[in-house]
Amino acid sequence: MASDFDTIAAIATAPGEGGVAIIRISGPRCFDIADAVFSCPEPPPSQRAAGTFVYGRVIEADGVPLDDALLLVMRAPRSYTREDTVEIQGHGGPIVARRILQRVLDQGARSAEPGEFTKRAFLNGRLDLTQAEAVLDLIRARSDRAAAAALDQLEGALSRRINALYDRLLGVAGNLEATLDFSEQEIPSNVLDPTIDELDACLAELNALLATWNEGHLLREGATVVIAGKPNVGKSTLLNALVGRERAIVSDQPGTTRDTIEETLVLGGYPLILVDTAGIRETACGVEREGIRRTEQELAEADICLYLIEAEKGPDPEDRALLAKLDPRKTIVVANKSDKSATVCSSDICVSSLTGDGLGSLRAELVRRLDTGAPHSTQHASISTRHKSLLAAAREDAAAALVGLRDSSSARPLDLIAAQLRDALEYLGLITGRVYHDALLDTIFSRFCIGK
Numbered sequence: 001m002a003s004d005f006d007t008i009a010a011i012a013t014a015p016g017e018g019g020v021a022i023i024r025i026s027g028p029r030c031f032d033i034a035d036a037v038f039s040c041p042e043p044p045p046s047q048r049a050a051g052t053f054v055y056g057r058v059i060e061a062d063g064v065p066l067d068d069a070l071l072l073v074m075r076a077p078r079s080y081t082r083e084d085t086v087e088i089q090g091h092g093g094p095i096v097a098r099r100i101l102q103r104v105l106d107q108g109a110r111s112a113e114p115g116e117f118t119k120r121a122f123l124n125g126r127l128d129l130t131q132a133e134a135v136l137d138l139i140r141a142r143s144d145r146a147a148a149a150a151l152d153q154l155e156g157a158l159s160r161r162i163n164a165l166y167d168r169l170l171g172v173a174g175n176l177e178a179t180l181d182f183s184e185q186e187i188p189s190n191v192l193d194p195t196i197d198e199l200d201a202c203l204a205e206l207n208a209l210l211a212t213w214n215e216g217h218l219l220r221e222g223a224t225v226v227i228a229g230k231p232n233v234g235k236s237t238l239l240n241a242l243v244g245r246e247r248a249i250v251s252d253q254p255g256t257t258r259d260t261i262e263e264t265l266v267l268g269g270y271p272l273i274l275v276d277t278a279g280i281r282e283t284a285c286g287v288e289r290e291g292i293r294r295t296e297q298e299l300a301e302a303d304i305c306l307y308l309i310e311a312e313k314g315p316d317p318e319d320r321a322l323l324a325k326l327d328p329r330k331t332i333v334v335a336n337k338s339d340k341s342a343t344v345c346s347s348d349i350c351v352s353s354l355t356g357d358g359l360g361s362l363r364a365e366l367v368r369r370l371d372t373g374a375p376h377s378t379q380h381a382s383i384s385t386r387h388k389s390l391l392a393a394a395r396e397d398a399a400a401a402l403v404g405l406r407d408s409s410s411a412r413p414l415d416l417i418a419a420q421l422r423d424a425l426e427y428l429g430l431i432t433g434r435v436y437h438d439a440l441l442d443t444i445f446s447r448f449c450i451g452k
């Protein structure tokens with residue numbers, strides 16, 4: 001399989017010390033380069049069979065050894081990039097790896113750009129765009145569930161759904177275009193009914209896919225859980241208790257936490273970003289006032305707000321005023337310092353951040369709320385923000401087309417409706433990469449690390 005591409009190389013393993021460092025070379029010249037830099041018993045790498053490996057040495061131009069290494073031989077199209085590929089496994093260490101890479105570059109390979117191997121995998125038809133994006137999701141996954149979802153997407157769960165939808169919508173467009181050849185008078189009044197029903201079903205599937213965004217967002221970006229409440233209710237203590245270590249400064253001096261502090265943890269398969277905030281109170285001034293302004297911003301962007309009150313006192317008018325501004329679906333009222341209170345509290349959850357009492361129920365409630373907002377998708381496809389905006393655009397066109405088709409007046413502009421469906425198809429195509437442009441590929445692949 002001939003490739004239009006040059007030969008690229010990069011260190012594929014993470015920088016720093018490790019057991020091995022992998023230098024990956026992909027492209028038409030990779031075997032010439034391997035023969036030049038790698039010394040091993042006959043035959044040389046270029047003469048070896050695909051899927052084999054050989055032990056030898058990476059050598060300088062003058063034959064001086066650089067490292068003991070294993071060399072893996074992969075031949076197009078049976079490699080990640082679908083090109084001829086060689087991987088050299090040397091000793092893990094930044095200096096050794098960099099020297100091997102330099103040797104390979106001196107032989108005429110070019111330093112790979114971020115994500116360029118995966119980009120080639122896409123351009124050579126091995127992965128579609130949602131699968132390429134899943135590679136990055138998998139690398140970045142911060143919980144088991146996020147990794148499982150990324151793997152499903154890598155295996156094509158999302159592509160299959162988008163492609164099936166694409167084909168159905170293409171069928172609708174085709175039916176419509178077929179009727180364009182007839183004049184209005186020739187078309188029987190109900191000939192378009194099945195087409196209308198099919199388009200309606202496509203819209204339902206578009207909506208179902210769009211509904212998976214929240215799950216996708218929570219798994220990819222993590223759920224932002226903001227701890228808010230009056231000064232001294234124990235917000236910082238709660239953050240420390242949930243994280244399991246002293247992260248935020250706890251003090252009985254109100255107004256101690258002025259900046260927001262973030263910590264990550266995993267709960268119920270969701271990566272969480274836990275945010276401790278400055279307490280909200282009316283009397284604040286100066287730096288503290290700024291802290292409160294940030295808290296309000298954090299609250300607006302939060303997936304969940306843990307609003308703390310003191311169990312003994314209950315919410316006061318100021319708390320009530322604040323709570324009224326928050327979305328109840330996203331808010332859990334937590335009564336803290338239950339150890340100090342004899343009375344049973346009336347809030348969602350009662351805890352003592354000091355003794356740890358009730359934290360189990362709080363964790364369970366958090367997961368329950370996240371699950372409500374993000375039901376585990378049945379077909380193991382949860383979309384990203386990029387997919388969401390394209391699906392939303394496709395839905396807009398499909399919905400407009402449906403309105404147009406349902407208009408039974410003889411003046412309905414079928415050619416315009418057909419064009420709307422073509423636009424919707426184009427948006428779907430941009431999700432999987434049937435349609436793409438350089439800027440789109442740049443934004444997707446520039447987020448990758450070099451060597452992937």
Ligand SMILES: Nc1nc2c(ncn2[C@@H]2O[C@H](COP(=O)(O)OP(=O)(O)O)[C@@H](O)[C@H]2O)c(=O)[nH]1
Pocket residue numbers: 230231232233234235236237238249250251252253254255256257279336337338339340351352353354355
């Ligand atoms: N008795 C008791 N004291 C607590 C509890 N949580 C926090 N505190 C105390 O309340 C004070 C303020 O806590 P802090 O976490 O700094 O409150 P923040 O201003 O809301 O961040 C500190 O003296 C904590 O030790 C609790 O559950 N029980």
Ligand SMILES: [Mg+2]
Pocket residue numbers: 235236237248249250256257276277
């Ligand atoms: Mg604090």
